[in-house]
Amino acid sequence: MYCISDRQIDFILDDIRRNGIELEDLQLNLLDHVCCIIEQEFEGNGDFEQFYFSIRRRFYKTRLNEIEEETQSLLTFKHYYFMKKAMIISGVFSAFVLTLGIILKFLHLIGASACIVVGIGSFSLLFLPLMVTLRIREKQSVREKVLTLLGSLSAICVSLAILFKLQYWPGANMLGLVSIGILILLFLPVYFITGIRQPDAKVNTVVSSVLMITACGLFLSLARTPHSSLHLKRNQTAHYLRNEQLLKNERLTSNRLNPDAALIDSLCEGLKSVIIKQETGSQHPDWNVAVLSDDRSDVLNPNTPASEAVAELKQRISTYNRNVDAGHALPSAIPLFENNDDRTLPTLNDLVQIQLFLSQNQELK
């Protein structure tokens, strides 16, 4: 058995590194392996370097760092099983939670909104991205990978658009239109043109394309166009402004509010100012141009002055109502207090209504 020297070991290790093996573990494994072969087979009287290079040649087909590439490929493949498990778990979880949320919604039980948000959110942001990552890996051609990516992106946008719509978050319509755009303008043409060229897939391609176009049509027929959305917002804003005018007219003829009522009134005015400023950018917008929306106003964001004002308003209304009869009680079961629903227009209208009640109660005294 040949006794390999330290200098020869260094030579072999340098050569392994020079040939693109960067993983330290792999370098040491190959070094030991080569040394074992040399110890067993080298007779000591020949050219060491020449013998080493002949041994090294057995390790690869074209170059030594194939071993490292194959190692990296297998290590990446290990994540495949983890991602597959994560995809299945997230899919089952999101389906279960979404179903639970819908049941709670129909039964008017607490937690419905949270379950629906978590269900749709995990479906769009966990399950679908994992699914598309795994599917792309399985596909061979670039065309199939692109089709998978486009289709999944559209599906993610559609489910997020529905979530935004349910939660009255801004941007729902835009997200929906983007998803339809990706489907109709990008995915469908590529899918149709490549599918129609294959004789065995022709009929399926045509049928699937018809189904996709019809589904998009059904979806779009439910959606409001930007023009009709604007028209609706203008009408709703005008409705709110008429309520404000009613309040103004009422104040002209009613008595001064007592201190408790004045405090409630002041809280209402403060909240209205915050909401209008959030919506339009100004506390006194030009109502010929500005419009209000049905989106969330964020006054219920925790630990903000607005959310503290909402809590104080609720408490003061409760105290006020204890001192008046039922017919003069201020509205307290409003969505802002009961359902954490701080959508702009309903909240503004409810606040104006509270102020109208205050003025009328004062007039009747």
Add this chain to the structure above:
Amino acid sequence: MIYSSELIKGTLKTIILKLLKENKRMYGYEITQTVKELTKGKIQLTEGALYPSLHALESEGILVTETEYIGKRMRKYYSLSVPGKALTNEKINEFSDFMETMRFLLDIKPAI
């Protein structure tokens, strides 16, 4: 006759697991030589196939390693982890079933 690499590719992990089940710990060169001796040269594991598989099995937690200094160089010994031992039996049973299926499919009469 040396079997082609395509035949060996799908069975390499099973071979490694079985060997490590029979022996407490082995290093890479030892694995290649043991397989060559047991199969009388019919199966020759290439380093290009062996080491990526060993690394993958280690990263999956199926194998555990310990290192020793042999002079100036370091030798890595591989052995089965606890989950690895359970997986080995599974893999061997699976492969055995596969062989039966292939025998039936290819209409091969079993050697007596």
